[in-house]
């Protein structure tokens with residue numbers, strides 16, 4: 001295990017001083033009655049405190065993540081759902097991947113075309129399920145038989161009468177006699193009044209039409225087909241994630257640091273396994289460790305693994321762990337500012353804060 005050579009505070013300060021804006025330097029450092037020169041600014045007098053921290057950087061692979069999903073798919077919806085769908089029309093223009101908030105693939109307005117509904121063959125209607133298309137169903141009163149069995153004779157066409165007879169001694173006896181049924185006029189049944197003796201009544205589901213509205217196309221016979229295609233992203237820029245302690249984030253924003261690191265080939269500790277983002281692996285190479293470093297490592301590790309799952313980061317993508325230094329500075333005027341160096345000896349970036 002080799003140790004990386006962290007930048008010194010002096011190297012950081014000199015690099016910053018040689019590029020700092022002259023007018024602003026004068027504002028912070030000009031002494032009365034002395035002509036101001038950049039070289040007159042002293043590191044020893046200016047730097048009030050030095051803190052070390054750790055910066056973690058890895059590149060995202062937006063291009064590959066999108067390329068993997070270039071397949072377009074088509075969707076079919078009815079007239080109701082097409083109103084609920086959000087369509088896009090980029091008009092041949094590309095959009096920046098950084099500013100895009102939506103899905104990576106979206107329904108494209110220009111691809112909408114009308115197609116016949118497959119379920120109803122474009123008719124808009126299907127056979128009524130209740131009557132099978134006949135428009136009529138069996139009568140419930142007669143159970144479809146058209147006739148109702150006579151209740152009085154139970155279909156036997158005759159009823160039995162009992163006649164009381166007296167003999168000469170006044171003794172009573174009864175005699176049974178079958179007579180034709182008067183209720184059904186000796187037919188045994190009568191015509192069903194509810195279906196006019198047809199055994200069928202009109203189908204209520206389809207109002208006798210024999211068809212019902214197709215629920216796939218909502219009765220229109222037409223479906224709308226459209227393509228879901230990748231958003232046309234501009235993908236020339238590098239895209240990376242940067243991590244460092246919240247205390248430093250107060251002074252320098254992540255986007256600036258990311259852009260500077262994207263533009264340069266800064267060297268540091270290179271690991272490819274996110275589980276190596278921990279003290280016992282990194283401390284021997286950095287030769288220092290801070291309380292914040294643990295948190296920064298954990299955040300980076302969690303995100304890296306998440307990104308790999310979502311294929312935003314290719315598995316095995318290098319993770320760069322960079323030594324970094326913060327110089328708390330004070331000008332002759334008494335005004336505070338901060339200088340930050342990120343990287344290794346001879347290969348680092350410098351930023352400042354509150355120097356304006």
Ligand SMILES: [Zn+2]
Nearest residue numbers: 117120214217
């Ligand atoms: Zn249909």
Ligand SMILES: [Zn+2]
Nearest residue numbers: 150153181184
């Ligand atoms: Zn009868």
Ligand SMILES: [Zn+2]
Nearest residue numbers: 139142192195
């Ligand atoms: Zn009937």
Ligand SMILES: [Zn+2]
Nearest residue numbers: 128131203206
């Ligand atoms: Zn019907």
